[in-house]
Amino acid sequence: MKPAAQQYIDADLLRKRLILRNAAAEKKxxxxxxxxxxxxERLQLRPGKIRQHAKNLLTSGALAGTILLSNPLIxxxxxxxxxxxxxxxxxxxQLSGEELTQIINSNLRDILPLTGDWxxxxxxxxxxxxxxxxxxxxxITGTVDGNKLLNNYGRMGAEQHLPRYPGDNVYAHERLxxxxxxxxxxGWGYWEYDPSKLTKEEVEEEKWYVAVPIIYLPDWHEKVKYxxxxxxxxxxxxxxxxxxxxVVADVADAGPSNWTxxxxxxxxxxxxxxxxNYGMQNHPVVMFFLDxxxxxxxxxxxxxNWEKNKEETQDKI
Amino acid sequence: xxxxxxDHLVLREEIEVELEGYNLTPDEREEIVRLADETLxxxxxxxxxxxxxxxxxxxxxxxxxxSPGDNALLEFLKTEIVGxxxxxxxxxxxxxxxxxxxxxxxxxSS
Numbered sequence: 001m002k003p004a005a006q007q008y009i010d011a012d013l014l015r016k017r018l019i020l021r022n023a024a025a026e027k028k029x030x031x032x033x034x035x036x037x038x039x040x041e042r043l044q045l046r047p048g049k050i051r052q053h054a055k056n057l058l059t060s061g062a063l064a065g066t067i068l069l070s071n072p073l074i075x076x077x078x079x080x081x082x083x084x085x086x087x088x089x090x091x092x093x094q095l096s097g098e099e100l101t102q103i104i105n106s107n108l109r110d111i112l113p114l115t116g117d118w119x120x121x122x123x124x125x126x127x128x129x130x131x132x133x134x135x136x137x138x139x140i141t142g143t144v145d146g147n148k149l150l151n152n153y154g155r156m157g158a159e160q161h162l163p164r165y166p167g168d169n170v171y172a173h174e175r176l177x178x179x180x181x182x183x184x185x186x187g188w189g190y191w192e193y194d195p196s197k198l199t200k201e202e203v204e205e206e207k208w209y210v211a212v213p214i215i216y217l218p219d220w221h222e223k224v225k226y227x228x229x230x231x232x233x234x235x236x237x238x239x240x241x242x243x244x245x246x247v248v249a250d251v252a253d254a255g256p257s258n259w260t261x262x263x264x265x266x267x268x269x270x271x272x273x274x275x276x277n278y279g280m281q282n283h284p285v286v287m288f289f290l291d292x293x294x295x296x297x298x299x300x301x302x303x304x305n306w307e308k309n310k311e312e313t314q315d316k317i
Numbered sequence: 318x319x320x321x322x323x324d325h326l327v328l329r330e331e332i333e334v335e336l337e338g339y340n341l342t343p344d345e346r347e348e349i350v351r352l353a354d355e356t357l358x359x360x361x362x363x364x365x366x367x368x369x370x371x372x373x374x375x376x377x378x379x380x381x382x383x384s385p386g387d388n389a390l391l392e393f394l395k396t397e398i399v400g401x402x403x404x405x406x407x408x409x410x411x412x413x414x415x416x417x418x419x420x421x422x423x424x425x426s427s
Contacts, residue, residue, distance in 0.1 A: 029362055036362065
């Protein structure tokens with residue numbers, strides 16, 4: 001019997017029609033069910049991509065299992081940072097970006113609140129700190145000198161470059177000039193009044209800065225000077241839970257305002273590196289204080305794992 | 318293929334079988350199947366959340382996120398919604414009929 005002849009189809013037309021149909025279905029779902037909209041926004045996941053998410057869960061579980069199964073008695077040459085007790089000695093020395101993303105997905109997202117308030121409970125905070133320390137090998141903490149961030153999990157929005165000295169302009173910032181420069185000063189004013197005195201560290205402080213809304217601290221009005229001094233260039237660790245990208249940043253501005261719906265602001269470089277400088281530029285991140293009083297860990301992207309890559313990273317400074 | 322708890326009710330394979338009779342490259346077929354799959358997901362989720370009491374949405378979505386393929390999700394829904402399997406089948410059948418119609422409309426003469 002002769003096989004049935006194939007019918008011809010305009011694949012491009014079909015594809016376009018299905019894209020529209022899918023978009024309409026997604027819009028109907030998210031417009032009708034606010035809980036679902038919030039849920040998927042926090043995951044930074046399109047609802048239709050749930051099968052890919054399921055596949056990622058399987059893969060990350062298999063990855064962790066494979067590592068343990070293949071090397072049950074492995075002694076990973078991880079030297080925890082002196083201030084850190086690595087809680088996850090089973091992770092290998094090197095992970096690809098995709099593997100790190102999958103591990104972050106399985107280790108961090110399941111403890112972050114998917115709907116409702118962005119605040120972490122004490123247990124969630126403790127567990128998040130433990131897991132981030134275990135994966136990245138960095139000394140992070142929720143409380144320093146009795147001070148806590150208003151949020152450790154929330155939306156980060158895009159900020160502009162900050163003027164580092166009188167007359168600073170966006171072109172002097174070299175990169176991401178299209179993001180602009182604030183017309184006014186950052187929360188702590190100029191870094192220097194004489195541009196020739198601007199140090200390399202100060203350049204990095206502006207490049208890798210975040211804004212946190214310290215003006216909403218409960219006793220802000222009573223302790224303005226204390227908080228400004230305390231938070232000025234305070235080092236923090238920021239993770240994008242969607243892809244595992246992490247930066248060491250410093251607090252160089254106070255904001256954003258509550259009415260924006262955002263909890264943090266990120267410099268153009270921070271937003272770019274974390275991969276959240278797209279769309280509404282309003283994406284979930286996790287942020288904790290960095291417990292590194294001697295500033296051993298440089299500002300900027302943190303390649304997994306800081307401690308394992310310490311020598312190589314320091315060579316690049 | 319990673320499993321979703323309602324796959325056995327949705328039977329997306331029917332779309333794949335239909336597409337076999339057409340002159341599609343493997344990449345084209347894969348993309349069209351993926352788009353159909355995503356559309357089915359959106360519609361099924363919409364159906365589930367429409368019938369599920371609002372105060373159960375967060376619980377369901379959290380469980381769904383943690384383990385999308387877990388059959389316990391369907392058992393949970395069955396305790397909350399009478400006839401949820403029929404509702405899912407009905408919604409999926411409607412979407413599949415629409416998708417089949419799109420396939421027919423995209424035919425062309427050789």
